[in-house]
Amino acid sequence: MFVLPAPSDIAEAFFQVESQRWAGHLWATVSIALQGFLLSIAISIPMAMMMVRSRFLARTLYPLLIIIQSTPVVAIAPLLIVILGTGEAPRLVITCLITFFPLVVSATTGMLATPPEMIELSRSLKAPVHKEIWQIRLPYATPYIFSGLKVAITLSIIGAVVAEFVAAEQGLGYFVQFSTSYFKIPQAFAALFFLAAVSLILFKLIQWIQKIGFAWSLTKTEL
Amino acid sequence: MRHCVEFSGISHSYEKDNGEKVLALNNVNFTIEQHEFVAVVGPSGCGKSTLLRLLSGLITPSQGTVRIYDQQVDGPREDVGIVFQKPVLLPWLNVIDNVLFPVKHKYGRITQSHREQAMALLTMTGLEAFAHHRPDELSGGMQQRVGITRALLLDPDILIMDEPFSALDALTREQMGFDLLVLWREKPKTVLFITHSISEAVLQADRVLVMSERPGTLVDNITIDLPRPRSLDTLQHPEFGYYTRVLRDYIYQTDRVAA
């Protein structure tokens, strides 16, 4: 038996829930997603820079990252709650875990794709390695990093929702689970539409930031 | 006698990733005098770019010594400017910031006098109207002009150019060649100009070094006794045909020996 609500039921459910409640759930999810996303950037970009700088670090960290990445976060989530408690901390960590791999990989790939002539230019000026990384490799990696950011921002919503499934009293993910368990299917669907919309808006936000601040990094087709 | 550039007994081998060694240059000897314009021609893969890397101090030779004014080259020097085969402009900087990049990268900050100097150079290379454009808004020839302007910013005594015009169409290429000669007359420099075009070498240089197939070594050293300033008329000069023929013969000969 399939239980698929009619669009009209979903719309009705949407208006039955007070907008204040929607706002509360929405904000809970978005704020965790965004904080986790920013934390993830703050960790992954410096990590990529260090891995580009030191082959030794790259060789030791990369396998570790792959192991972390290939462990299903959904499976670690309950453990993290036990370890870190039920506050915001485990939710942030889960979001971070789910978003940072594409960021590390895209930033590292971009920095390593820097044309050798640009590196020779830097060496011919006797610039120290940190300048080579900050002034040449990192800016060169901008378009790569933005592809990573676009993947990561949508993953950050997924991360926040996964965390809410495990432990939360707020958030759209929690609301979906809660509604489903009371068999309020149209209400759950309404929350799903919210999630999709939020993902899309955040994705567009990243695109907009790239267009405003880093227009040079867009290929002709992206403009 | 004090030479500007001196290669003595230079051999260089690269180590491939699998540990195998590739001999790129074998016992190369030559000198360049101050403010001389020397072109290097030779078949693809004979080690021309290796010469550039050695002279710019980016690599040290496996054997022999490279000297600049009697000083052994053991690292990059301030008095050497490099123009690469591709323009190698940074796409996130506009034209003037690209020209100023060496100053920023080396010293950390750009002074007003650097800015003025960059602007003056851009005027000299005919790019002042494009100072605030992004590199991808420029044609290939203009981009390479920016690359040359950047190499001139720190006013190097020695300018090394690695097939700087090879990516350009024939007309632009000829024009850029003459422009380069004008620049060189206004600001005399010692130039090492790598090319695979024989006529370009004859048209530009005081002297042409001819290299053999890999492992590259010098097979000839021809002084080009054509009047300066060189122009389109130089192409009609009877000696011009003579020099290009001689050089072509040399290169074919070495080709045949290698085959």
Ligand SMILES: Nc1ncnc2c1ncn2[C@@H]1O[C@H](COP(=O)(O)OP(=O)(O)OP(=O)(O)O)[C@@H](O)[C@H]1O
């Ligand atoms: N980093 C490297 N590792 C291994 N081999 C190299 C390396 N760089 C150059 N070689 C080899 O050394 C030889 C000389 O290279 P080089 O780039 O100096 O040639 P070239 O004369 O500039 O060639 P082209 O005309 O194609 O630019 C080539 O056969 C090349 O395969």
Ligand SMILES: [Mg+2]
């Ligand atoms: Mg070359």
